[in-house]
Amino acid sequence: MPAADSPLDGVRVVDASTLFAGPLAATILGDYGADVIKIEHPAKGDPARGHGPAKDGVPLWWTMLGRNKRTMTLNLSTQKGAEILKNLLNRADVLIENFRPGTLERWGLAPEQLNPRLIVARVTTYGQSGPYAHRPGFGTLAEAMSGFAAITGEPDGPPTLPPFGLADGIAALTCAQAVMTALYHRDVHGREGQVVDLAIVEPMLTVLGMQAMVYDQLGVIQRRTGNRSVNNAPRNTYRTADDHWVAVSTSAQAIAERVMRLVGRPDLIDEPWFTTGVGRAAHADVLDAALSEWIGARDLDTVTDAFEKAQAAIAPIYDIAGVFADPQFQARDSITTAHDPTLGPVRMPGPLYRMSRTPGRIRWTGRPHGADTDDVLAGLGYDEDERAALRAEGAI
Secondary structure: OOOOOOOOOOOEEEEEOOOOHHHHHHHHHHHOOOEEEEEEOOOOOOHHHHOOOEEOOEEHHHHHHOOOEEEEEOOOOOHHHHHHHHHHHOOOOEEEEOOOOOHHHHOOOOHHHOOOOOEEEEEEOOOOOOOOOOOOOOHHHHHHHOOOHHHOOOOOOOOOOOOOOHHHHHHHHHHHHHHHHHHHHHHHHOOOOOEEEEEOHHHHHHHOOOHHHHHHHHOOOOOOOOOOOOOOOOOEEEEOOOOOEEEEOOOOHHHHHHHHHHOOOHHHHHOHHHHOHHHHHHOHHHHHHHHHHHHHOOOHHHHHHHHHHOOOOEEEOOOHHHHHHOHHHHHHOOEEEEEEOOOEEEEEEOOOOOOOOOOOOOOOOOOOOOOOHHHHHHHOOOOHHHHHHHHHHOOO
C-alpha cells in the first residue's frame, strides 16, 4: 500500500485497460501513491505480458508497465464478474478503461449505473462519439491521422511512423492529467464524478502545435523537412570527425548568433534574413553547410565543450547505452533501479517528475497474473468458499 506521505494516498484506481495509453496513465498515478488495482482476464492476462522481450520468463515491458499495481483477474463478460467489478468500483475513485464504446454498457456497467463519485476515464483511438467511434484502433493510427506521420521523414521519402508508442504515451500523460483535474473538481468543489472521454488522436493534434492555425489562416500545409524546422535554423543533426552525431537547436535568436560566431561565420548574422527564425529556415542550406564543415572537422568532446563555452545549445544523439552512461541522467537517477523478485535489480525510467515533499517511487515491479485476486476479493467481503466458487464458474 502507499506510504502515508504519498500525494495520492487514499485514491483507488481500477485499471481495466490494455495496450498502452490507459495502463501507462494508471502507472503514473501509482507512482505517486494511488492504490492501483489492475483487472485482467483470467485466461488471457494483459497483452503487455507477451509484448516485447522477456528474461528468465519475466516479460520486461510488463515489469515496468505493471509496477505499483495490484493484479486481480475478472471475466467481465460474465454476470458475476461484472457484479464484482461494480462492487469494487463502489469503493474506488477512478476507473480507466479502453473497451470499444458500448462495451461497458453491454455488461451493465455504464457510467450512470456506477458509483456517482467515480471518475471514469474512457480511452479510445477516436473517442466515444463520431462516425469512427466503433472502429478498432491503436496509437499508430492516431499518429497517422493526426498529421504527425505526414510531416515526419525526409522530404523525398515516405511518411514516417515512430518506432515506439508516441501517441499512446502522450495520451497517457493527458489521461493522468485529466483524472487529476476531475478529482480536483470532485473533491475541492464538492461535486460528483464524471466521464473523461479521451480520444488518443486528439492530444496528438495539440502537440503538433500551430499546424492547424497555419492551415486555417494561411491555407499552408506543412510538408516533410527531415530534421530541419520550418520555423528556425540552424536546426539539424551533424556528424563529428570521430563519427558521432549531435543535434543543434537555435530556437532563440541569441543562440543562433552564438552558434554562427562559434563556427566562424559571424558575417551571416548581418544578413537581413537572419533576424527571424523563418528567415533563417529559408536559408538553412548555407547555415547547415557552415555547421557541417565546422563540426565535421572536430571530435565529439571538442564540439560539445566549445558549444558549452559559447552557451550554445547542442546535445549528443544517444542510443540507450549512451543514456545509461550519461552523467546528467546518472546524477538525477533518471533511469532508476527497482527490485524484481525474479530478476533482482532492474533499471527503468523513474517517476515522471520530482516533488520536494512527496516524491514518487517504485514500490514494486509488475506482479504475476492474478497475484492479488484473493486479497482484493477478501477486502470486498468474499470468503474463501465464495472465491473458490467464482473460480469454478470462470468469473475470476
